Amino acid sequence: MAVTPRTNTPDRKTTNNEGRAITTVTVKRACNGCGQYLGDATEAEIWRAVDGLPAEDVRTECEHCRPLVELEAAGCRTWQLTPRSYSRVAHEIDQLKPWVFTKGYFQTVEEELQVVGLRIGTGETRVVAYFGDWIIRHPDGGFTVHKAPAIEETTRG
Structure with a gap:
């Protein structure tokens, strides 16, 4: 099962008009199984968190946990x-x-x-x-x- 990898936006460091260093980060999504980062969280995932809903299972996106999902299905x-x-x-x-x-x-x-x-x-x-x-x-x-x-x-x- 091929899964398209998520975008993984790096932190961006800039300097504002007042000379202060600003670091802009993108929220990352972690695997429900092993906790490894998979890439950027989607807007829907952010809104689920804001609404207090549990994170959806994304173990199939994780190279480490995908075999476990397949074994559970079997x-x-x-x-x-x-x-x-x-x-x-x-x-x-x-x-x-x-x-x-x-x-x-x-x-x-x-x-x-x-x-x-x-x-x-x-x-x-x-x-x-x-x-x-x-x-x-x-x-x-x-x-x-x-x-x-x-x-x-x-x-x-």
Whole structure:
């Protein structure tokens, strides 16, 4: 599915009649799934925000999240694993039939043992999702992980 990329207007720096530096910015739209910037927000998107309406799902415009949308359309269940969603995601997966085992995945971070993700399943079929990753349960009951995108310093403001 080819998607036309959005316009991405750069910030414009000018000097006004009084000699003051003025920076004009264009509001950017971020992906609902991963938060990466996609380009300029449309006028309709701005008005939705002004009217207090939720942002429409634009994950199909995102190179990283488009595969997730396609998997969901094919009948897969997806969860994004974050420190905030950790307990809910683990509980939901633990309730699946046939029974699925989840457990925190720990690593040493800054000389301290910390939970950094979730281990799903046992044995050779076990997968590990780190915070930021998407967990995918396929219709056959198997699990895979869609890794979080690498965040570039220039991507975030």
